[in-house]
Ligand code: MTE
């Protein structure tokens with residue numbers, strides 16, 4: 548295997564052969580990275596690791612690819628004590644391990660009221676009826692023949708951060724903020740289907756219902772349905788995952804996740820809200836005076852730092868990456884500020900584009916260094932309406948402490964002198 552390089556000749560074949568040999572001089576080393584040969588790696592002081600000594604996996608080994616086995620801890624996780632059963636439950640997106648603004652399909656958090664239904668697309672149908680001129684029944688093939696659009700949107704469960712209303716409770720960004728994901732949806736605009744059915748002039752509400760055993764349903768105002776809702780068939784370029792409502796789900800941009808009905812089977816057109824369980828007993832906000840706030844559909848502007856965070860402590864002094872995500876159900880994120888001293892001083896972060904409507908937006912604090920000092924780091928997002936993400940104390944002044952849903956307060960991470968990061972609440 549070891550062969551002396553053929554010095555002085557520029558003939559391509561010889562050059563190539565010489566790069567595969569061991570014991571090359573500096574000039575050859577400079578290009579060795581391109582060929583990645585074991586011999587050159589050894590010469591460069593990298594040694595010859597196990598994986599360089601054998602053939603790699605065959606092209607038949609992974610017909611549907613999985614992440615590297617070295618990333619096996621990057622998974623959805625659940626909080627054992629949170630729900631009574633594993634079917635009517637929730638798991639969380641591993642935000643600490645992701646970058647950019649797109650959530651990979653396999654780690655999009657799941658929320659089911661009766662487990663993930665295994666729906667046969669050949670049998671499944673979508674019905675539109677009620678106050679319409681022409682009741683319609685679509686097969687999935689019918690839907691796939693209609694004009695479609697592709698757009699990125701975040702989906703956030705109204706209960707995201709619900710465990711954190713009174714105290715800082717869970718020492719993990721996955722659990723405090725992981726009921727959110729952001730993918731590119733492809734589907735048919737709901738407006739198009741409603742126009743096809745011919746909505747009666749007095750109709751101003753829809754009931755949207757799922758085909759899971761919960762038959763989960765919600766009332767949706769007509770104005771929203773005609774604005775930007777979508778009957779989605781694809782996520783991130785491939786057909787929906789079963790957990791996300793395969794073969795068809797409703798996309799309700801900016802509105803609380805509960806309204807994004809999965810395994811969508813029925814849309815009834817009517818002239819009033821249905822007062823469904825999920826909009827009366829659940830998904831309302833108990834206010835300090837004992838009354839419940841209802842129909843709080845839009846997800847308020849929010850942000851969180853995903854590195855550093857409890858899962859990502861700081862191991863090195865000097866240059867480090869400070870990054871996070873911001874979003875608003877009312878449009879695009881205009882600005883994100885970062886504080887290192889618990890909200891006394893703020894510095895503007897850089898928004899990494901694209902900055903899209905009702906979409907997660909990635910931000911970075913460029914040139915950040917950590918030199919072993921104790922910090923209280925926070926991010927504060929401002930959306931295009933001018934709304935500023937509040938501190939928890941401000942939010943509690945209005946909302947009290949009895950809420951579960953719609954906690955969009957500023958998160959504080961305490962960085963200790965040893966680089967550990969913990970979830971804390973500043974009074
Ligand atoms: N649709 C049906 N049919 N059944 C459900 O249990 N859960 C809702 C919504 N749509 C649900 C549903 C809730 S509360 C949320 S937050 C989102 O779906 C979660 O979507 P995901 O599982 O794709 O994250």
Ligand code: CO
Nearest residue numbers: 704705804805
């Ligand atoms: Co939800």
